[in-house]
Amino acid sequence: MPTRTLLFLTTALAMTSAAQAATPPQSSSGNDIVVTGTREQATALKKNAAVVLDARSSQEIRSLPDVNAAEALQRIPGIQMESDTGEGRFVNIRGLDADLNAATYDGVRLTASNPATPQGGGRAVAFDAFPSGMLGGIEVIKTLTPDMDAEGLGGVVNILPRAIPEGNTTVLDAEGGVGYEPLRGTARYQGDMTAGATFGDGMFSLIGSYAYNEDHRSIDDVEADYINDPTAAPAGTDAYVASKIYDDLQPRRYTYHRIRHGFSGGLTFQPSDTTQFYVRGIHAGYTEYANKHEFVINGLADHVVAVDNNSGDVTVDSASLREKVISTKEIVRNDLIEAGGRTQFGRGIKLDFRGAYTKGRDVFPYGYSTNFTDPNDVTLVYNNTANPRVPTFHTTDGTDITDPSIYTDFKGDNGPSYNSDSEKSGVINLAIPVGFGSDAAIKVGGSVRARKRLAHAYAADFNDPGRSYAAFSGFGNEVYYNGAYNIGPYPDYSKVEGIPQGPLSEDLSAYEDDNENVYAGYAQYRGGFGPISVVGGVRVEATDATYRANTEADLADGSSTFTLTPSKRRYTNIFPDIDFRYSPNDNLVVHAGFSTAIGRPGFDQITAARSIDVANDVVSQGNPDLKPTTGKNFDASVEYYTGRGGMISFAVFYKAFSNYIIPTVQHVDSYPDPRLANPAGKIEIDSFQNIGSAHAEGLEAAIRQQFLFLPGWLSGFGVDGNVTLVGSHGALHQDPDTGALYYHTLPQTSPFAANASLFYDKHGFQAKIAGSYVSKNIFAVGDSVATDVYSQPRFRLDASAAIDITPRMSFFVEAKNLTNTKLEFTQTPDSRYPIQREFYKPDYLAGVRIRLGH
Template identity: 50%
Template structure:
């Protein structure tokens, strides 16, 4: 039995790391079974329904990879509604939000497209193509409701048995499952509350049921989670002209730099239903053979209503600037309303079948899987109603958070009868990304060096198909009064600072006659990307030292298809880019138990980030409405980014169940990819030497990211009386990164925040648990501009959340949650200065109550 446990433990890296977290068994009992868990066993019973932090700590200690874990107990302790929001609590992880919810995560400062996402070791496909840096490889984690999964891992060092994708790390989502040795389980919750900004309701719940049959030979688990809300967003966005020659002589340089090209007042209301349902079954054919089947669907359906009031062409004719007050007077301004209604259906799907058996001295496990990510808009109506005459306006953005405006001549800009020129139309789209994969692994006790040596080897095939297509339909009329499409009181928003006119009748917008839908040739993408891999690794122990090392080889064969179009969007012809290359990835992991309480780790790992589909495509979009044409296109000549990573980690067990750890890492990259902007490019095909503002992507050579991570948790049980319930959880990550963002100009890498931290005070005593959690993400470069004056930055974010539970009985628990107590804004600026905001939106707080039952 001891040899069996050592064998399984040394196979820890064969399929990634997984959590063993148990409600019933105590932590030390769960630890005895961690061997199978961290081996990434194909048994759906690997992960149990509820997990505790002490059990998660124990799994981390036994794993051969460097990793962090968010067990279900920890996820439920704060109002995190999806996988992204739960992951932000872990060391080195920062969250990017959209539509008021967490969506993507960065690991150690790496853009989300550069990290991997798996579901119990099976690689997930991208769902939302609008990833922050345009790679369309990241999985949008808001598709996964918090009650649907059993735990989360962030794996920061990889081994030869794992896919080599993951420059920053790999997010592994674990399913809900039966605890080992438990006949059945039932775990459910229901709750609701209010989102304060619009006083709208939010409802959520989940249920998991598992049962063993036929003398425990068959285990079945089913789970379902949902969240339904109607989130409101108040937003102001702006574009600057960045041309000091357009302002009158004598204008101060500071005010000249603040001249708007346009300013946009945006009121949003989203109606989203997020659901996840799945399950699995394991059947033990014999003591040595096991088969399993699992699958899931997770995603959301969302309708969005957007009222946007825009002052456009503010810089075309600036007639006066008041240096004392900061007021601009502009003539010939074109105001318009964009009343928008959309429907989006986004999801991830998985079907997996596999098993394991013993053949002689070899343990063989194999699986086949199909996974899919999809995102489609059945309709996306944008009805733009403009004032065709133009007006004269005075605006002032001296207060960057509250830009004011007024029309001259007594014009009421909220009067819908002014807006009679109709444009835009309908732009539905479809995106899908799916993969068929097969994996087979072999392992056997082979004693070459050290004790308990295990040789493991295997192979995998991944065949991926990605498709994208958008469509367009115009309106059959170009003159129509906005007055016929409003149906409510004036919209007062941004804490009452603005009145942007009568609320639109969104249902009526759908009745505007449209021209037939036509495929937009510039948006067509049809890509195949196949990856063939093999690996060999050897594991052994040398006293207190465990060693895992080996090499992985991956061959990539990709074909990326798009269309060439002319300046008018007409199809010229297909463009096909083919790329085939092979890479070798050596990896070495060391774990040393320096004493009863001190553990030391070191690893060297290598990884790859293939160019993003939107980055390598030959597709391009052209906008010729401005004086200088704007062209956005991919770069079919991009090479993959190769990363090498050194990790050092030390953890120490404190008295009374506390843990403190400190780590350092350094990553260096070749052929790093970043977005590029070229102002006045003269070599763009189709423009014959004409100056063009070109947005694309480039390999910028070498880059690096290094830093330190600190993690500490402790309940202060040594304090007297009721104070013994007080505890603290916290982590801090500092990252220093650099690379060439423009020729000859080095800077921190896009989306790399130098400082992130989490801190939480909690109180646990008897039936009461209280927790106040804080997260912080520092400023980072969000988008690279043509020069430093047009770079966009994400401003620092600090947020407080609160969670409380009360155990009514051993089976019934009541909870209270408050999300975003601080009404934290999402704020982007041009340059690092807050004097130049380009987006400033907020959502206010959420308040929720509910019940949980488990037995």
């Protein structure tokens, strides 16, 4: 483990102090959080909630090798995790893509750090920036109340701060581990520490957490694009083989070095039993260095001269070979600070208030991309039918593709970028007791959220070094993907990064400067009538936004000018909500509710800004005419609690949407921009549109139970699992000639998802094996049903074990991704048409946990 982490943990272990327990923070759902350190406390949070929610404790998060918040969230009913570069990053709630859900920390809305969200909205929070060691717990709130922001069509993920355990005066937890990643034989390191205490006769409490994770992940990947034109094959070609004619093939080998940090802390001042003031904050994110070696074969459909219908071999006489070397540095940060308080006066009147500032950033200080191309076309044979997941190729004209000296044509650029998304917010609430119902109160309040989004992209062309790829590669060939591919010598990334470049200039077509202000007010009733409690009311939100982007105009001399063009949007929405909770006894809870919500168009969806991927001939642009998506949600659940953290639950939901937003893809023969590698070729234009109405419905079932009724050592066994079924429907395509609509499940709606774990916890020994499954779903909408992109089913198995060495120290081992789960995308739902297939192999970690405090 790095020296700085060991020093940090050693210092933490020397800390001691004593006082009274800290006053807890508050859940997004409006419930006081005692602490969600154990499974029992997480179950109690769900049981006592006024709305439908699920929670996972910090103890449960630590019980599996979930390195970040996204991977911890995947264990919760209704959650489907989307991974990238071998780690969980975004999550979908009840079949809705990440851009339509909300994320908060301690109830304060988080803004996006990574603008590259799966559906392109740029609003989703990337949870891989939050190391699991800094989490006090997580909850997913699935029905909204009027005192909550109305954003969150699928639900709200709320990250809970670490807190001093109930009954303790201090807390001091520490963990350190070292791991192994076998794909490239690299090491990983992990450590975290939480320390807290109260002082000043119980008036002050202070707690802080630090988490560290460093890895050297690697990826074996192969990607491809289809020409989607069977006529590119000679007459008489088998229909299946003709449908699989490639446009290009790209074996890729990636190496990442990620250093992730997370800090969180809070100071509370409680001068009396009825008054409290607090300050809390977080700083979380990572720095990642990526080295990518891609071998690109273009022109595979331009001159197909022969096809063997029996073997599937396709012969091409004018393919182009390219060695592509990419080196990037990315800095992702999430910062939040909040200050507020609460007090009670008069006859039970309660006032609470909060001001907060949060900011997400994604910065690429550099993004070097170089292409070394063989100027001579080659004749080769490829086959993607014998084994579609591992296509093969070889030259037939004597060309040695691993000879670096043949790649003499050079083109390269450096593309730094800066994206930020920040928000200033203020909230004030006043609750006044009323006589209608037990513990009844009318709550009124208001909030202001002022959000600002900035996006800058820059570019500088590399000077042609006048040398072939041989001058920028090392010794030995990169043979990988279980030996399937040899893509030539290893790049010497330091030499590539040292190629002189021209002046850096801003890409004005990608510039964004957006302001989005949301003003809200609400009135809410909460009260009880015997076993029934009610929360209901109405919220009004006014949106005042200005989205600024540059409009490009072509001049007579062939140059372009850019004019900053603002697009203003103002609208007001009314959101009624009501939730019923029925609990006839201590074991049974029934929820029923109706709530409304909004999904504002993503900044990248509504902007007029345009970005161009020069290497792949892709133009991405927003649609300033988009309307926000609104939704009506109907929820019901039955929960039975068996004690000691045990629970069985069943929930159903239905969501109806207006103005649902989907991504669109068009292909055009030409595009008037000289930056494209082939302006007269096939250009892809990615954008967005409203499709009118859509809906999603489904059910969730969950069980968690330790078998305490069994005799002796058998009582340590238990199960924890859940199943989610989701159906959805929307018009994803329109026939350009007839206008006919084609309906399908909504993007990223997996019809079936499940989690199941078997655990053992007794006599100082804990062990767990957990599997997670997500079914096939449509991931990206193409320009037709034939070009829609699907994410194929995936199943992952993880395991962990820990044994107490002393009452305050334990040794643990973890194994992640024992199944070597692949991330696989296909064109159409047919698994025989893969366009991306990558894998990572398992990784392992072992270490020590220390628990002090009293």
